[in-house]
Amino acid sequence: MVDLNEFSNWPASRPGPLSGVKILDITRVVAGPFCSMMMADLGATVIKVEHPDEPDYARTFPPFVNSDEEQLSAFFAQFNRNKLAVTLNLKTPEGKALLHKLVAKVDILVENFRPGTMEKLGLGYEALREINPKLVYTAISGFGRTGPNASKPAYDNTGQAAGGLWSMNGYPDRPPVRVGTIIGDLAASLYAAIGTVAALREAERTGKGQVVDVSQQDSVLTLTENAVVRYTAQKEVAAPLGNDHPFVRPYGQFPCKDGYVFFGGYTDKFWAITCAMFGEPDMAKDPAIDTMEKRFDPVTAQTRVTPLLERWFSAYTKAELEDMAGDKVPLSAIKTIAEVVEDPHIAARNMIVNVPIAGKLIGMFGSPIKLSGQEQVPHEKAPAPGEHNALVFEKLVGIDAHELEKLKSAGAI
Known part of the structure; x- marks a missing residue:
């Protein structure tokens, strides 16, 4: 050969x-x-x-x-x-x-x-x-x-x-x-x-x-992630959820001063860190939203959790929020392709x-x-x-x- x-x-x-x-x-x-x-x-x-x-x-x-x-x-x-x-x-x-x-x-x-x-x-x-x-x-x-x-x-x-x-x-x-x-x-x-x-x-x-x-x-x-087992185990048919997630909240897109970020601080640990990061540590002990199960409830998420996050995030830019979150909580700017191509981490x-x-x-x-x-x-x-x-x-x-x-x-x- x-x-x-x-x-x-x-x-x-x-x-x-x-x-x-x-x-x-x-x-x-x-x-x-x-x-x-x-x-x-x-x-x-x-x-x-x-x-x-x-x-x-x-x-x-x-x-x-x-x-x-x-x-x-x-x-x-x-x-x-x-x-x-x-x-x-x-x-x-x-x-x-x-x-x-x-x-x-x-x-x-x-x-x-x-x-x-x-x-x-x-x-x-x-x-x-x-x-x-x-x-x-x-x-x-x-x-x-x-x-x-x-x-x-x-x-x-x-x-x-x-x-x-x-x-x-x-x-x-x-x-x-x-x-x-x-x-x-x-x-x-x-x-x-x-x-x-x-x-x-x-x-x-x-x-x-x-x-x-x-x-x-x-x-x-x-x-399709969990869609198959949701159907085979429970006969539940997956449908569009927008930016929501089928079993964890908060976990999705949130507006800020100059665009949107992804925030996934749904665990009790990440939630407590987030509350402290925005100067309201007592919110982690609020009996209405102090556990993952309570924060996942659709009504609670819509009336308590989402408004709180939007109030916090609206005062900052994507870059500022990323800097604040650092390596403490999962928060990432929702970037345009231009921002991704110019991202120093992507270059590295x-x-x-x-x-x-x-x-x-x-x-x-x-x-x-x-x-x-x-x-x-x-x-x-x-x-x-x-x-x-x-x-x-x-x-x-x-x-x-x-x-x-x-x-x-x-x-x-």
Whole structure:
């Protein structure tokens, strides 16, 4: 097998615990690209595979970064940094044959087609395992590879709707509201990355690969906190609560002088500290609100606890309240994205990283996985479609420039 690390011009050979692991990324948009990007951040060599005439349409998503020569998507770059890119037309015999050659040389393949699509192309797991028995085949889809809904098309909103999260979000007196980010895509990618690394460990131990089957619906379901057991144990159906919590108060959003804060001082200990912090320690002994159970009562919370907190908080800004709370009680400013990006703590955690786009360095979220043994290295730009055709096909599977030209003429790459 070709040792990719011996090539000094291999731009994605990055240090990290997954260094040397080779991944074929046949995914689009976010559910899939994010999964492989996390592994690229951890050192894996990720080869993004796109159709030569129809590349990942996330490349057209805003915001864009412009230079004199090009306009590139920062959205796309955020989920495809540190990768190589090749083009392959998997509907052509030549394209399929070339994928077979790549599969023989890699450890992992990630795809996010509707179940059955790869099988129709003759490129499903059963076919590919004949080429590489150790292959970890990760499949991300809306409803998974089994069950009556497996063949249904899906987007992120599908996962939020079918997984129950949408029905729980919003305010009690209004229709449900989707979560304000693509939580279905992101959750599926996170679980897929965990499952892929676990299956890779098993393949290294036993020599046998397997399918990692991750569903957006399944992933979203696990994000519903107590909703499942509330229903199975008590037949209680979770409904929108706004900023309230089903069994603890005060625990939510409260207004202050220049915005809102989250305050979660519902325990007796935190409540007593809070009362003292605002100069009214005797309120912790008030018989109407001196226990967690009393403060949770909806009427008591509305008539006694919330007005008291709003009176206290209204005299201070978010920053002042955070300074007062310090490490004594759970209180945090509800920050805008601008405030988060500029947060010194976020900077200290290296959570905004600079990635090259169109000749500029653009900040985007870094990795929340902090490993003490992993050094920090600069991030590589997201690749252009087919940017690494010559490098990958020559170095990994031994195809020379003449053969590449023939493949291009045949529409295979």
